[in-house]
Amino acid sequence: MINNSYEAVMSRRNEIMKKAIGIDYEEFELKGTISFDYERMMEKTGYTLTEIIGIQEASGVGNTPIMEMKNITELARKISKNNKAARIFIKDEASNPSGSFKARRAATAVYHAKKMGYKGVVAATSGNYGAAVASQAAISGLKCIIVQECYDSSYKGQPEIIEKARKCEAFGAEVVQLTVGPELFYVFLKLLEETGYFNASLYTPFGIAGVETLGHELIMQCRERFGRDPDCVVCTNAGGGNLTGTARGIIKAGACETKVVGASVDLSGLHMASDGQFNRKSFTTGHTGFGIPFATWPDRTDVPRSAARPLRYMDRYVTVRQGEVFYMTEALAQLQGLERGPAGNTSLAAAFSIAQEMENDQMIVVQETEYTGAGKHIQPQLSFARENGIEIRFGDPKDEIPGKNIILPEHPSLLNAKDLDLTDIKKSYIENSLKKIGDRNLKDSEFEFLKKETR
Template sequence: MIKTDLLTSHITHLECAVSKKKFSHLEIQTFSASDEEGWKSPLYAKYGSLKNIDITVLKDRVSSLWRYFEFLPVLNPENVVSLGEGMTPVIKLENLGKQLEIPNLFLKDESLNPTGSFKARGQAVAVSKMKELGINRCIVPTAGNAGGALAAYCAKANIDVTVVMPRHTPEIFKLECQYFGAELILVDGLISDCGKVVAEMRSKGDYFDVSTMKEPYRLEGKKTMGFEIAEQMNWELPDVIFYPTGGGTGLIGIWKAFHEMKEAGWITGKFPKMIAVQTANCQPIVWSFEGKHESSAGYRAKASVANGLAVPFPFAEKQIFQVLKESEGYAISVSEEELMVGTKSLAKNEGLFVAPEGGALLPAMIKAIENKWISADDKILLLNTGSAYKYAENFK
């Protein structure tokens, strides 16, 4: 168990991801208008005295993301809103590893989080910080899982929440929001269209916007995947991480975690290549990576069976590219048919019913090996973001 009297967050301030301008973490913050081109940029939580955090603090701590409390932004442990999120397993894919002749193939399974996805991590920390800052009403556009997770944590924290979701989203995502007491608004279109409705509602009412990367603290919850990967792999990072990328919060967060652990002296050595995986139906990051357009601003997308990948205009596009560049990584897309083959293969061969976003990773990995971007001898980690059970009505 955590001894709450010994917990101290090392957060010092928030910082614009581009301009490096500092903002107070003691006040309600959103994002920064940071450059001459008019780009709006996320705010990152920054921490001080990391070298003073000894790795032994983890001994006997609760098996959840809150075991890394010193690296999280909540100041008072009494404000933590938790449903048991984090510490999801890293599983060796032995059967597929043998079939594909990849001796060190692993998968981190985020489907075991509350509400069935990695979104629980971000919303746990975001809602805890909302509670600490006295926010009592929020709104979010969602492709599905983020809305359900936010509704659950807001129910626990007694915070009013409005969820704006594409009408074509599977029914279970709508039902969970309603059962958790959220106001649910359905929109024809993708999450980008939901974002427009959120902006209009915010202009007329007092809502705190919890959109991806438009508040600072969902990122802090997602980064704990990076801490867990390091701890669960005995503080030796994999060579490659394949990450299904819509809004990119998890990709950016994991990279942020690696830097913070290195500064604290918890890990050494080279960081993994980070490979962003998208669907051909919505691949703005891949197109930007391949030089097919300057940015995602004018990208036109289609809906996907992998709802979480249907994000045509990621707010943190610049930050996603920064991670890919720093890690010497890549952006890859797979077809809708390929990602479903991957989903079925993980189920049949490993007994893992992963979300289609996670299923996309398997064909992407095979493409990366065939293109010699990575080696079959690398230690490879696939990061499955959610459970296929919530997508079942999308499957044929």
């Protein structure tokens, strides 16, 4: 009989992962060092960018429109100090089959799973990726299990996560819902071992390569429509895969001058694994509770080496507050006639602020939108916050304290993206890396590796 105690399952994690992904991560490790061959790992997908574009097109993914936010740009210019602001665009990824850019990650992973003969796929996610995997599995005729962390210990669930469970089930997936804590990875590993299904992780090379098409497509569309590359692309950042994949696609398109900016909701002071704080936030992803830890140590994921390495590609990292994102969600609906969810609107709130630093003839692109509705909508989110003792009021968002209040801007001029110190974040990553080597000196290969990781 197999020992399924927590300790026993965790001790088998590498073996389970190898069978569930079909990749032996050991072959990328540079023995005796903290380094690994990142590009060789990315090549392990076995698919070219052109092939991945074809895989996605076959399941209705990609070729999403770029839309100019003329009214929001006009508002930014009206309130800016010098009456200038860059033209603001969005890449409307909500038009993908499952309603978000994560359909790109899922299409590649699910295609590969079917090609390799797996009968089903499993993903551990409380975000849009679950619906994306479920949607693509339905198209491909594969079984699908989604593991969610959605409740606190009193079984009170986040409305946004519960909505995502509904969407997964609508696509025919089985959804396993858990309370916050360490059981998520344990249950995930057990399911992989018991079912023999493919690990459709967000952080495999397949997932990140799938997002490269977004960055590449964005650049090609800008060149075709406007005859130029955008000056800036803003990516909502959590685990780093969105930014990493988009940036790699931008580079593959040859847009070397386009700046890549990460944007996260400021949830500083809240611990994501805390039972007591789990329901005191109104954002389940795209926030600093994921963005900072995953930037400073990417390999805290459900695979031995994460393909999401945001510090390799990020030119700037900013935060916005919960109230600012809710405000921008309303602005997008009432000024542009588009009702979209919070993930893309995190970047839109940041872009609205950053655009005011730029000239009128410059372009800034928000590279994703997501669907909204039910628990993802602004009203149930704010109602849930009130039920959990969060004060909601109008004022200056700079006074917002995560877990205590949500302050909606009383004027659009109060939307202000705050820069994080990328140098400090890179130092934290290096410090975490140095803990792995103990007292010895860095080898030359390790020094070069860290240079690439924190460019």
